[in-house]
Each structure stands twice: as structure tokens, then as C-alpha cells.
Amino acid sequence: EVQLVESGGGLVKPGGSLRLSCAASGFTFSNAWMSWVRQAPGRGLEWVGRIQRKTDGGTTDYAAPLKGRFSISRDDSKNTLYLQMNSLKTEDTAVYYCTTERDGGFDSWGQGTLVTVSS
Amino acid sequence: DVVMTQSPLSLPVTLGQPASISCKSSQSLVYSDGNTYLSWFQQRPGQSPRRLIYKVSNRESGVPDRFSGSGSGTDFTLKISRVEAEDVGVYYCMQGTHWLTFGGGTKVEIK
Numbered sequence: 001e002v003q004l005v006e007s008g009g010g011l012v013k014p015g016g017s018l019r020l021s022c023a024a025s026g027f028t029f030s031n032a033w034m035s036w037v038r039q040a041p042g043r044g045l046e047w048v049g050r051i052q053r054k055t056d057g058g059t060t061d062y063a064a065p066l067k068g069r070f071s072i073s074r075d076d077s078k079n080t081l082y083l084q085m086n087s088l089k090t091e092d093t094a095v096y097y098c099t100t101e102r103d104g105g106f107d108s109w110g111q112g113t114l115v116t117v118s119s
Numbered sequence: 120d121v122v123m124t125q126s127p128l129s130l131p132v133t134l135g136q137p138a139s140i141s142c143k144s145s146q147s148l149v150y151s152d153g154n155t156y157l158s159w160f161q162q163r164p165g166q167s168p169r170r171l172i173y174k175v176s177n178r179e180s181g182v183p184d185r186f187s188g189s190g191s192g193t194d195f196t197l198k199i200s201r202v203e204a205e206d207v208g209v210y211y212c213m214q215g216t217h218w219l220t221f222g223g224g225t226k227v228e229i230k
Contacts, residue, residue: 103173105213111167
């Protein structure tokens with residue numbers, strides 16, 4: 001069974017940084033394209049960015065508004081996905097989900113981790 | 120950016136009756152490989168989203184067959200043949216042809 005468990009969320013001040021982790025199990029992590037999707041309180045879903053599997057180049061892509069502040073990486077030896085978030089703004093407050101990406105969409109989701117950006 | 124527009128925003132339905140959600144994209148979602156990367160997601164209250172349908176009409180494993188997807192080009196539809204209480208939640212369409220963007224969501228509730 002696929003399991004994705006996010007961690008690292010919490011309260012951070014505007015301008016601060018935070019690193020989220022996603023521990024994956026139940027599938028061959030190194031073969032998977034992985035994405036982060038977020039959801040602001042009471043709002044809809046927003047794709048944050050993705051990282052390809054290494055055999056496809058390991059390239060990262062980001063939603064245009066987030067490029068430059070957010071960075072995605074992976075450690076296939078630890079079956080772990082990361083999201084480094086810098087220069088955080090209040091509008092980055094959201095639940096952040098780790099997902100696997102297949103057939104042009106997100107087929108497995110974690111339970112999410114809440115990031116609150118507030119002074 | 121491709122804009123995904125869902126309607127209606129809210130859909131009150133009677134148990135056992137059918138329901139239909141529309142999703143329109145601002146550009147054709149046919150990719151160069153011939154596939155159309157349109158997915159549908161269900162998010163029950165307090166839960167993570169779950170994909171129901173991928174590539175327009177393919178149901179994920181374990182998804183009841185009362186859910187069906189159809190459409191082509193820029194117009195797509197999710198249908199629930201007979202709504203059950205467990206279907207309450209917000210439904211999102213999403214395109215994966217031109218980067219990845221979601222529709223705004225449709226809230227399904229029981230009358």
C-alpha cells in the first residue's frame with residue numbers, strides 16, 4: 001500500500017524558512033515523479049512543483065508564482081521528498097500535500113502538513 | 120496558463136439521484152502524444168483529495184462505477200449515476216497537459 005507521510009509544518013514568521021519532508025513507502029520511490037500540492041484554508045488546490053525521477057533527468061518544475069522561493073529535492077536512498085520554502089509570505093499559509101504523479105495527475109496523496117505564516 | 124472553469128460551484132442533490140459537474144478548459148487538453156490529461160478528484164470533508172478519474176474517463180482502482188468521466192478537447196463532465204451519502208464533498212477537475220492546474224471546485228451536498 002502506498003504511504004506518503006508529510007512532516008515539518010508549523011508556525012513561521014513572514015520572511016522565514018521551512019523545510020517539509022515526505023516519507024514514502026509501499027512503492028519504488030526512485031521510479032516515481034513526485035509533486036507538492038497545497039491548499040490554503042477554505043480554498044482550492046494549487047500545484048506547487050514537481051521533481052522527475054532521475055532516469056528522466058531529475059528535473060524540477062515550479063508553479064510560476066513560486067519559482068525562486070521554493071525548491072524541491074529528493075533522496076532516493078531515504079525514500080524521502082523535500083520542499084524547501086524561503087522568504088515565506090502570509091499567503092503561503094496552507095496545508096501542503098505530497099503526491100505521486102502519474103498519467104498527468106496525482107494518484108496518491110499524503111495526509112498533509114499545515115504551514116502557518118504569521119507574525 | 121490554462122484556466123479550468125467548473126460549474127456549478129454548489130450542487131445540492133437528492134440521494135439516489137444523478138449528478139453532473141462540468142469542467143471547461145481555456146485551451147484544448149489534447150497532448151502531443153494523443154492523450155488528454157484531464158483528471159477528477161474528490162475531497163471529502165476533513166480528508167486529503169483522492170483521484171477518481173484520469174485521462175478523461177479511466178476510473179482509479181477501487182472507485183465505484185457510479186462515477187464516470189467523459190468529454191474531449193476543452194469540455195469535460197463528471198457524472199455520478201446515483202448519489203450516495205458518502206459522495207458529499209468537493210470535486211475538482213485538473214489538467215496535466217499544459218503544466219498542472221486545477222478547477223475551482225464544486226461542492227456536492229445532500230438536499
